[in-house]
Amino acid sequence: MDKLWGGRFEKQTDEAVEAFTTSLSVDARLWEVDIRGSIAHARMLGKIGVLTPEEADSIITGLQSLREDIASGKVAFDSQAEDIHSEIERLLTERIGAAAGRLHTARSRNDQVATDTRLYLREGIDALCERIQQLQKWLVDTAQSHLHTLLPGCTHLQHAQPVSLAHHLMAYFWMLQRDRERLAGCRKRVNQLPLGSAALAGTSFALDREMVAQELGFEGVCENSMDAVSDRDFVVEFLCCAALVMMHLSRLAEELILWSTPEFGFVELDDSVTTGSSIMPQKKNPDVAELIRGRMGRVVADLTGALVMLKALPLSYNRDLQEDKGFLFDALDTALSSVAMAHLMLSRAQFRVERMRQAVQGDFSNATDLADYLVRKGMPFRQAHEVVGRVVLYCLRQGVALERLSVEELRQFSHLFESDALQVLQPEAVMGARRSRGGAAPEAVSQQIAIARELLGGDTH
Numbered sequence: 001m002d003k004l005w006g007g008r009f010e011k012q013t014d015e016a017v018e019a020f021t022t023s024l025s026v027d028a029r030l031w032e033v034d035i036r037g038s039i040a041h042a043r044m045l046g047k048i049g050v051l052t053p054e055e056a057d058s059i060i061t062g063l064q065s066l067r068e069d070i071a072s073g074k075v076a077f078d079s080q081a082e083d084i085h086s087e088i089e090r091l092l093t094e095r096i097g098a099a100a101g102r103l104h105t106a107r108s109r110n111d112q113v114a115t116d117t118r119l120y121l122r123e124g125i126d127a128l129c130e131r132i133q134q135l136q137k138w139l140v141d142t143a144q145s146h147l148h149t150l151l152p153g154c155t156h157l158q159h160a161q162p163v164s165l166a167h168h169l170m171a172y173f174w175m176l177q178r179d180r181e182r183l184a185g186c187r188k189r190v191n192q193l194p195l196g197s198a199a200l201a202g203t204s205f206a207l208d209r210e211m212v213a214q215e216l217g218f219e220g221v222c223e224n225s226m227d228a229v230s231d232r233d234f235v236v237e238f239l240c241c242a243a244l245v246m247m248h249l250s251r252l253a254e255e256l257i258l259w260s261t262p263e264f265g266f267v268e269l270d271d272s273v274t275t276g277s278s279i280m281p282q283k284k285n286p287d288v289a290e291l292i293r294g295r296m297g298r299v300v301a302d303l304t305g306a307l308v309m310l311k312a313l314p315l316s317y318n319r320d321l322q323e324d325k326g327f328l329f330d331a332l333d334t335a336l337s338s339v340a341m342a343h344l345m346l347s348r349a350q351f352r353v354e355r356m357r358q359a360v361q362g363d364f365s366n367a368t369d370l371a372d373y374l375v376r377k378g379m380p381f382r383q384a385h386e387v388v389g390r391v392v393l394y395c396l397r398q399g400v401a402l403e404r405l406s407v408e409e410l411r412q413f414s415h416l417f418e419s420d421a422l423q424v425l426q427p428e429a430v431m432g433a434r435r436s437r438g439g440a441a442p443e444a445v446s447q448q449i450a451i452a453r454e455l456l457g458g459d460t461h
């Protein structure tokens with residue numbers, strides 16, 4: 001196959017080397033941003049007089065028609081191509097002839113590929129944020145209707161203090177909110193234009209990089225041409241953000257897996273998002289949640305792979321950098337589909353609220369409140385903790401719930417207990433008492449939800 005760089009070579013490239021070095025199967029998806037970048041470059045070359053108006057025009061209209069034909073499937077890529085950049089140039093040459101050869105003036109594939117990757121990732125980040133936001137909306141809306149749905153709040157996976165399903169769901173809202181904020185920060189650093197850096201040292205043509213940046217929607221231009229062609233920090237940064245999104249989803253997935261076991265029985269996943277067994281007829285498995293949990297590992301591998309690929313790489317462009325896109329696209333695809341699947345699975349889940357409420361009965365998750373009661377009567381907390389610990393031990397021996405004790409029984413442990421002691425022990429009262437900002441009481445969670453809705457843009461009522 002003809003090369004963009006054949007002139008100085010006396011021999012053909014070995015076919016095995018071509019197969020080893022091609023990136024088309026990975027970078028083909030950059031075709032649209034590649035054309036967009038080339039149109040902006042050609043327009044700018046026309047404006048500064050490096051191309052005649054006719055040449056610029058012919059290149060731009062050629063690229064536009066090529067874009068339509070690729071989109072409609074009329075034109076297919078040659079799988080032998082070295083990469084998408086050379087393939088687009090070849091297709092343009094087929095279309096408009098020799099004028100296509102002027103497009104690459106003052107440009108290298110090094111700044112071109114960095115530009116394409118940034119454009120593609122910018123749109124990927126926007127799509128991911130949009131999906132995360134949809135999931136957040138679901139969390140907020142669902143939380144709103146479960147402010148009073150009691151649920152065991154756990155530490156160490158042991159019942160700790162009762163919370164509401166609303167409070168539990170909202171915890172995930174905040175994880176995802178931080179994810180979106182991180183992605184927004186990452187987007188700023190992604191959104192800088194490398195084009196105009198050429199191979200590594202800039203160019204002797206008087207380019208108008210700001211014009212290109214503006215046309216392509218970049219917030220600024222990369223200030224150092226060597227850094228611009230070899231920087232992949234923005235890829236690593238995105239991979240970090242994606243790994244955190246996946247880590248959060250893996251925790252959510254793990255809880256859905258646990259909650260859908262008969263031992264928990266807190267949730268019934270819909271048939272449409274679960275799978276069966278080839279041997280056990282009774283099975284309904286949470287495979288979607290398990291794959292989300294498992295694919296977190298993939299994204300961490302992508303992040304690690306990108307970091308190791310970059311480690312100790314000398315300036316400026318090295319072919320190693322071509323490997324960035326495999327990591328990037330895998331993580332982006334995985335995060336996008338995982339957020340969508342988490343949303344689908346949750347939106348069709350049936351929460352077993354009666355099971356949740358029952359799980360809180362007699363589970364001693366009100367013991368802190370009995371200690372707090374003694375503190376309000378003047379006892380130091382450490383002593384109150386000790387006293388209530390003995391009450392719990394007594395209950396366990398008698399096989400009775402804390403809230404079922406009589407005042408007389410309580411008074412054997414401390415004379416500070418009075419008839420009102422039992423009122424603080426009902427799970428609703430225990431949860432309702434936690435009105436501190438960020439706490440589990442319905443009023444506090446309502447406040448939290450109001451703030452969350454504001455962050456979502458207020459259009460979620």
Ligand code: ARG
Nearest residue numbers: 023083109110113319321322
């Ligand atoms: N396919 C290459 C990549 O993705 C394009 C840049 C090639 N540049 C070079 N000097 N070989 O990185």
